[in-house]
Amino acid sequence: xxxxxxxxxxxxxxxxxxxxxxxxxxxxxxxxxxxxxxxxxxxxxxxxxxxxxxxxxxxxxxxxxxxxxxxxxxxxxxxxxxxxxxxxxxxxxxxxxxxxxxxxxxxxxxxxxxxxxxxxxxxxxxxxxxxxxxxxxxxxxxxxxxxxxxxxxxxxxxxxxxxxxxxxxxxxxxxxxxxxxxxxxxxxxxxxxxxxxxxxxxxxxxxxxxxxxxxxxxxxxxxxxxxxxxxxxxxxxxxxxxxxxxxxxxx
Amino acid sequence: xxxxxxxxxxxxxxxxxxxxxxxxxxxxxxxxxxxxxxxxxxxxxxxxxxxxxxxxxxxxxxxxxxxxxxxxxxxxxxxxxxxxxxxxxxxxxxxxxxxxxxxxxxxxxxxxxxxxxxxxxxxxxxxxxxxxxxxxxxxxxxxxxxxxxxxxxxxxxxxxxxxxxxxxxxxxxxxxxxxxxxxxxxxxxxxxxxxxxxxxxxxxxxxxxxxxxxxxxxxxxxxxxxxxxxxxxxxxxxxxxxxxxxxxxxxxxxxxxxxxxxxxxxxxxxxxxxxxxxxxxxxxxxxxxxxxxxxxxxxxxxxxxxxx
Ligand SMILES: Nc1ncnc2c1ncn2[C@@H]1O[C@H](COP(=O)(O)OP(=O)(O)OP(=O)(O)O)[C@@H](O)[C@H]1O
Ligand SMILES: [Mg+2]
Numbered sequence: 312x313x314x315x316x317x318x319x320x321x322x323x324x325x326x327x328x329x330x331x332x333x334x335x336x337x338x339x340x341x342x343x344x345x346x347x348x349x350x351x352x353x354x355x356x357x358x359x360x361x362x363x364x365x366x367x368x369x370x371x372x373x374x375x376x377x378x379x380x381x382x383x384x385x386x387x388x389x390x391x392x393x394x395x396x397x398x399x400x401x402x403x404x405x406x407x408x409x410x411x412x413x414x415x416x417x418x419x420x421x422x423x424x425x426x427x428x429x430x431x432x433x434x435x436x437x438x439x440x441x442x443x444x445x446x447x448x449x450x451x452x453x454x455x456x457x458x459x460x461x462x463x464x465x466x467x468x469x470x471x472x473x474x475x476x477x478x479x480x481x482x483x484x485x486x487x488x489x490x491x492x493x494x495x496x497x498x499x500x501x502x503x504x505x506x507x508x509x510x511x512x513x514x515x516x517x518x519x520x521x522x523x524x525x526x527x528x529x530x531x532x533x534x535x536x537x538x539x540x541x542x543x544x545x546x547x548x549x550x551x552x553x554x555x556x557x558x559x560x561x562x
Numbered sequence: 563x564x565x566x567x568x569x570x571x572x573x574x575x576x577x578x579x580x581x582x583x584x585x586x587x588x589x590x591x592x593x594x595x596x597x598x599x600x601x602x603x604x605x606x607x608x609x610x611x612x613x614x615x616x617x618x619x620x621x622x623x624x625x626x627x628x629x630x631x632x633x634x635x636x637x638x639x640x641x642x643x644x645x646x647x648x649x650x651x652x653x654x655x656x657x658x659x660x661x662x663x664x665x666x667x668x669x670x671x672x673x674x675x676x677x678x679x680x681x682x683x684x685x686x687x688x689x690x691x692x693x694x695x696x697x698x699x700x701x702x703x704x705x706x707x708x709x710x711x712x713x714x715x716x717x718x719x720x721x722x723x724x725x726x727x728x729x730x731x732x733x734x735x736x737x738x739x740x741x742x743x744x745x746x747x748x749x750x751x752x753x754x755x756x757x758x759x760x761x762x763x764x765x766x767x768x769x770x771x772x773x774x775x776x777x778x779x780x781x782x783x784x785x786x787x788x789x790x791x792x793x794x795x796x797x798x799x800x801x802x803x804x805x806x807x808x809x810x811x812x813x814x815x816x817x818x819x820x821x822x823x824x825x826x827x828x829x830x831x832x833x834x835x836x837x838x839x840x841x842x843x844x845x846x847x848x849x850x851x852x853x854x855x856x857x858x859x860x861x862x863x864x865x866x867x868x869x870x
Contacts, residue, residue, distance in 0.1 A: 312668055315635040319668055326665030334653045396649035400710075402615040403645070404666040405638035562616050 320410040327406070327414025328421070335384050335391075336422045345380050345426040350433070352376075356494075363496075366525045369434035371493035374517035376430040377451060378488065381423030381458035385415050386465040386480045389554075393471035393561040408558050409551045412463055416547070419459035420452075427451055439524055446532065447523035453539050454516040460546035461512070467553045469560040492517050497529040512542040564627060566591045566718055566749045567612065571621035574607050581607040583773035584621065594740070594750040596764035596781075598757070600866050604773040605753045606646050609722045612751070613643050626718055639667065641718040642711030646726075646753075648703045652696040656687055656706050659695060660713055667714040674713065681709040684739070701732035708736060712743070719743065722753045737763060757858040767858075771866045784861040792830040793854040796837055797822040798846040806844075810836040822850070 312319060335341065353372045392398040401411055428451075435441060465480040488494075490504060491513035500508060508514045515535040522528035528535070567589035574582040582604040589595040599605050611618045612625060614634040623630045628637035650659045657678065664674025682688045685705040695703060704724065711719060721740075725733040737759065744750055754760055760767050761781045768778040777784060807816045807823060812832030817824040827833035830853055841848050 314639040314668055315633065320635075323666050323668065326662060329665075330651070330654070330662050333658070334651060395652065396645070396647045397651055399610075399615055399645055399647075400643075400649045401666075403613040403638060403643040404663070405635045405668075406666055407635060559616050562610065 314405050315407075320407055321413075323404075323406040324410040324414035324417065327401075327411055328417040331384075331388065331415055331418035332421065335388060336418060341384060345383070345422065346429055348376075348379060353430075353433075364525075365437060366439055367496065367521065369430075369437070369439055370521040370524050371517060373427060373430050373434070373451075373520045374491065374493055374513055375488055377423050377427040377454055377516065378458050378513050379484070380426040381419050381455050382462035382465065382480065382484060383419075384422070385419040385459060385462035386476045387473040388415055389466045389561060390471050390473040390476050394473070399562060402558070402562065408555045412551050412554050416456070416459040416463055416550075419462050420455040423455040423458060424451055427455070434524070441523060442526050443523040446519060450516065450519045450523075450536065450539070453536070453543060454512070454519075457512050457516075457539055457543040457546060460543060460550050463550040463554070464546055467550065467557055469557040471561060487511050487513055490514070492529070512539055512546075515539045515542075564591075565589060565624075566626060567595075567751065568624040569608075569612070569621070570623075572608065572611055572618050572623055573620040574604075574611060574616065575619050580773050582611070582618075582770075585770065585773070585775045586621075587768050587775055587778055589749060589751055590766075591749055592744070592747060593765040594744050594752060594763055596760035596767035597751065597753045597770065598755070598760055598767055598862060599770035601755075603770045603866075605770060606722055608770070609646075609720055609751070609753055613641070613645075613720050614638055639714075640716060641720060642714065642716035644704075644707050644711045644719070644721040644724050646722040648700070648707060650695045650703060650706050650710060653694060655692050655694055656682065656698075656709075657691040659706065659710060663710045663713045669714055677713050677715070678709070681712060685709050686735075701728050704728060705732065705736070708739070716748070718749045718751070720751045723755065724752070725754070725756065725759065733759075757862055761858040769862060769865050776865050781858050781861075784865075785858060792827050792833075794825045794827060794830060794833055794837070795822050795850070795852040795854055796825060797849045798841065799849050800846045802840075802844065802846055806840070807837075810840055812836055824854075 352375060353368065356368055356372065389398065392401070441447065465483065466476060468476065468479065470476060490507040491511045492500070492508055497505065497508060497514070497518070515530065515538040518529050519532065519535045522532055565588040569588065570586050571584045572582055573580070573584050585608065597605050597608065610616045612623050612630060614630045614637065617631060625637045626640040630637050651662070654662065660678040661674060664671070664678070679688070682691050685708065687702060687705060690702065695706065698706065708724065724736055728736070740750055740763065752764065764781060766778060766780050767784065769776050804816050804818060807813065807825065810833070812827050812829045813836070814826045814828060825833060834851070837851070838848070
């Protein structure tokens with residue numbers, strides 16, 4: 312066994328994932344928040360919308376659900392653990408910072424996927440046809456990885472005050488939703504809006520979900536997938552690099 | 563033979579304060595090394611650098627033959643840590659905390675479970691193993707953390723004030739456990755304020771003051787180094803005047819502490835003889851009479867209070 316080897320570090324990252332799920336995700340309030348938030352957003356959406364079709368709404372909702380759930384808890388994990396001094400415990404264990412970050416990402420990926428599947432089930436329950444399931448499910452996985460990397464990026468500022476980080480991440484998350492073609496179809500966006508939309512990974516995911524449900528899409532499907540994949544890799548590499556640099560300042 | 567810990571010019575600054583200032587020392591294999599110093603001297607900072615929690619600003623540390631900065635995982639794999647502040651996961655049970663450690667150190671599940679039950683039994687926590695750590699008392703937490711540090715059977719153990727705030731029973735239990743581990747070959751790096759503890763436990767102690775190492779030696783040798791005056795402690799069954807004691811042959815000074823008199827003397831033998839004669843002449847009986855060896859406390863105070 313080489314403790315520093317990839318397979319061993321992967322196994323230890325998985326231990327972090329299980330710990331996160333147990334401590335931070337399998338909590339009544341977190342689960343309830345996870346399930347109800349999209350439902351309420353959807354209702355708000357439905358009432359306020361100018362006769363947008365259900366398929367459009369559900370697609371946006373799926374995009375939003377995955378984005379919010381995958382980034383809901385993870386930004387606060389390091390601040391929490393820094394405060395509770397359990398981060399110091401992890402820092403003295405034979406696990407790299409990259410593996411800890413990966414473990415946290417896997418936990419939020421899993422949480423995001425499960426809650427999002429609930430949303431998909433609501434859509435299907437409302438009689439929406441799923442045209443391209445073969446695209447939808449792998450893409451949910453890919454996007455969940457991407458969004459959980461964003462969640463960890465939000466955790467980079469080395470503060471040990473969870474509420475600061477939560478505030479900051481809300482400040483960044485909500486605008487992202489508005490520029491990602493969830494409330495306003497990309498076709499109806501002004502050109503400056505489109506430029507912003509290009510920069511948001513949520514745009515590509517929503518476009519793919521829309522394609523899965525309605526067959527319509529704004530970008531070519533492969534372009535969407537490629538964009539998501541590139542964002543995922545860039546964010547993952549970026550968050551690992553940044554956490555490695557800021558971790559000592561949390562201690 | 564290579565030293566278990568080798569430290570060269572290790573330095574850490576926090577802003578403008580130099581918490582640890584170019585310290586160098588080594589810890590030999592198989593010894594219990596006591597790391598002493600007053601509050602804020604830099605003990606915890608040093609321990610955290612040695613355990614790879616914070617990076618040093620200068621210097622290096624070889625721990626178990628690995629550079630703690632360059633190959634932290636390999637070094638960390640070989641040691642266990644009991645940090646200054648309790649840090650088991652409060653939302654997990656004792657058992658889950660131990661299993662998490664098992665996973666993080668790459669122990670096979672069966673082995674981890676076996677070790678965990680053994681350690682919980684030794685620590686007297688077996689019947690609480692499925693309770694969340696939240697509800698544990700300080701002593702229970704500390705014992706659990708020791709168990710967590712020992713799960714993977716490390717050859718080197720770092721402890722930062724493991725007995726701070728614990729009662730006599732928990733303290734004794736932890737100390738005897740450390741002694742036993744050391745007998746079985748574990749090298750121990752122990753930070754403590756408790757001189758008595760260091761005196762009885764440690765093969766060598768290092769004393770740090772304001773980030774600088776001021777002495778490293780065996781406790782007895784440190785004590786011997788400051789042993790210039792002798793002290794005698796005496797108590798009588800009746801009140802006696804201090805002046806009379808101070809005037810006795812061989813006595814330098816007297817000091818009242820509670821119902822006893824502490825007497826410093828140049829010549830222990832002469833002082834005791836004159837105390838006995840004093841008792842007979844004044845018709846008071848001696849209740850206790852002790853000769854006091856200089857304590858590690860005194861060596862410590864001398865070394866840490868000197869001029870900067
Ligand atoms: N994270 C930190 N940020 C800023 N200063 C720090 C930090 N950690 C320690 N220090 C400073 O470094 C110095 C040494 O602190 P350290 O905790 O190492 O002392 P110590 O010897 O462990 O003391 P104690 O016996 O009280 O535990 C102190 O002046 C402290 O204020
Ligand atoms: Mg300390």
